[in-house]
Amino acid sequence: MKLCVIGTGYVGLTTGACLAAIGHEVVGTDSEAAKIAALKRGQLPIFEERLPEVVAAGVAAGRLTFTSDARAAIAAAETIFICVGTPPDADGKANLAAVEAAARQIAACAQGYRLVVGKSTVPVHTGDQLKRVLATQSHGRLEFDVASNPEFLREGSGVYDFFHPDRIVTGSDSERAAKRLRAIYAPVLEGAFTCGWHRQPAAMCGWKPPAWVATGITSAELIKHASNSFLSMKISYANAIADICELADADAGEVLHGLGLDRRIGSDFLRPGIGFGGFCFPKDLSAFIEMSAELGYDFRLLREVQRVNTRRTEQFVRKVREALWVLPGKTLGVLGLAFKAGTDDIRLSPALKVVRELVRLGARVRAYDPQAMERARAELGGSIHYCGQAEEVADGADAVLILTEWPQFRRVDWAGMRARMSHPLVLDGRNLFVPGELEGQGLEYHGIGRRAPRRAAAPLAA
Ligand SMILES: NC(=O)c1ccc[n+]([C@@H]2O[C@H](COP(=O)([O-])OP(=O)(O)OC[C@H]3O[C@@H](n4cnc5c(N)ncnc54)[C@H](O)[C@@H]3O)[C@@H](O)[C@H]2O)c1
Numbered sequence: 001m002k003l004c005v006i007g008t009g010y011v012g013l014t015t016g017a018c019l020a021a022i023g024h025e026v027v028g029t030d031s032e033a034a035k036i037a038a039l040k041r042g043q044l045p046i047f048e049e050r051l052p053e054v055v056a057a058g059v060a061a062g063r064l065t066f067t068s069d070a071r072a073a074i075a076a077a078e079t080i081f082i083c084v085g086t087p088p089d090a091d092g093k094a095n096l097a098a099v100e101a102a103a104r105q106i107a108a109c110a111q112g113y114r115l116v117v118g119k120s121t122v123p124v125h126t127g128d129q130l131k132r133v134l135a136t137q138s139h140g141r142l143e144f145d146v147a148s149n150p151e152f153l154r155e156g157s158g159v160y161d162f163f164h165p166d167r168i169v170t171g172s173d174s175e176r177a178a179k180r181l182r183a184i185y186a187p188v189l190e191g192a193f194t195c196g197w198h199r200q201p202a203a204m205c206g207w208k209p210p211a212w213v214a215t216g217i218t219s220a221e222l223i224k225h226a227s228n229s230f231l232s233m234k235i236s237y238a239n240a241i242a243d244i245c246e247l248a249d250a251d252a253g254e255v256l257h258g259l260g261l262d263r264r265i266g267s268d269f270l271r272p273g274i275g276f277g278g279f280c281f282p283k284d285l286s287a288f289i290e291m292s293a294e295l296g297y298d299f300r301l302l303r304e305v306q307r308v309n310t311r312r313t314e315q316f317v318r319k320v321r322e323a324l325w326v327l328p329g330k331t332l333g334v335l336g337l338a339f340k341a342g343t344d345d346i347r348l349s350p351a352l353k354v355v356r357e358l359v360r361l362g363a364r365v366r367a368y369d370p371q372a373m374e375r376a377r378a379e380l381g382g383s384i385h386y387c388g389q390a391e392e393v394a395d396g397a398d399a400v401l402i403l404t405e406w407p408q409f410r411r412v413d414w415a416g417m418r419a420r421m422s423h424p425l426v427l428d429g430r431n432l433f434v435p436g437e438l439e440g441q442g443l444e445y446h447g448i449g450r451r452a453p454r455r456a457a458a459p460l461a462a
Pocket of ligand 1: 007009011012029032035083084086098102122153154279
């Protein structure tokens with residue numbers, strides 16, 4: 001099928017490339033001309049594992065193209081996916097300006113029948129607004145259906161998630177739209193694809209048929225918000241349990257492990273730390289709270305989830321201050337700036353929040369992230385020192401802070417780090433280690449929700 005993807009960011013580019021991989025003809029367009037120019041040169045504007053290969057294969061097969069000419073891209077497509085950003089406004093509501101702009105553009109240049117699919121995360125009843133804009137702005141030239149197809153990919157494993165979804169949710173109010181969406185996703189539903197993550201046929205890479213959840217548009221819009229808020233709630237719950245463990249001198253790792261083994265609960269998202277960030281959970285949570293309030297429901301449960309999360313970075317900074325007493329003039333090595341491992345995305349990153357606060361309090365920060373350095377530099381400018389490799393953050397450091405759970409940080413030469421530090425202290429904001437692992441390297445270690453730390457780390461052997 002001929003598809004157009006408006007917005008070639010984390011969601012649009014990943015979805016577009018994967019749709020091309022399962023056999024569709026996809027044109028990606030974006031209002032940022034530089035992004036499209038880079039994509040045409042074969043350069044990806046984001047880091048997403050396995051995506052470069054999937055994009056390159058789609059381009060080589062002639063099924064994936066990019067253009068700044070949105071008009072032409074829209075005019076040639078049968079189905080148009082809106083994947084533009086919906087950033088939070090100051091009041092916490094989702095800003096839908098880009099969604100409206102995309103709808104106006106479709107209305108201005110499409111003729112005949114089009115299926116317009118909203119993939120961006122939007123408040124409930126956005127589908128109705130889309131219909132209104134398409135109807136009023138197309139002046140009768142356009143026959144259309146609107147559908148909602150919320151996206152559940154996780155940054156860092158977006159390609160995997162496309163080929164191995166738990167469920168595909170589509171909301172539409174017409175038989176024609178529902179049938180077309182099912183046809184678009186048929187290869188994923190039937191396992192008739194070569195997986196872009198495993199580079200093997202579906203049958204050989206553990207593919208299981210996803211649930212096909214076909215609902216009305218409003219329900220589909222709500223499923224996305226209800227899912228993200230639930231996952232945020234799980235994280236805040238784990239963080240609250242971690243606080244209680246610290247007060248009770250219990251170990252959050254043990255408690256949450258015991259909790260997560262209950263199949264009704266599940267162990268995912270039960271890891272305590274400095275809180276959730278990124279372009280989904282914080283903004284979707286506040287958007288859901290605001291949206292519920294507009295509908296007449298005061299979602300106090302989610303307000304508390306938000307409050308617990310906001311306090312995570314504050315509590316971590318307090319831990320740093322307690323450990324080092326006076327911050328001005330102290331040097332802190334920071335491992336990790338991305339909002340989570342596996343991505344270069346720093347939007348609403350708790351790591352950045354911690355770094356900004358430490359700098360504000362007078363600390364000197366030396367930081368390293370495997371993928372997010374360029375984006376962090378654009379955001380933090382000259383306020384911190386950027387290191388070329390993980391070990392460098394330790395030079396003269398009074399403490400090393402782990403702020404993103406990149407697995408490679410487990411493999412750095414910690415004994416070597418210890419030798420470069422002026423004080424052998426590690427504050428692990430992501431519980432990347434378990435107590436006892438780093439102490440053996442002569443380091444004093446503090447995690448989150450752990451038992452009272454062992455003091456007086458033994459010096460390294462001479
Ligand atoms: N990032 C995720 O993990 C994720 C997961 C699920 C859902 N979502 C949702 O998907 C949507 C997109 O998120 P993202 O992370 O891909 O954002 P993004 O910022 O990476 O990408 C959005 C793209 O849209 C482009 N754009 C903005 N206005 C446009 C317009 N009028 N015409 C054409 N292009 C336009 C931007 O230039 C940008 O490239 C958001 O609603 C988000 O909440 C994101």
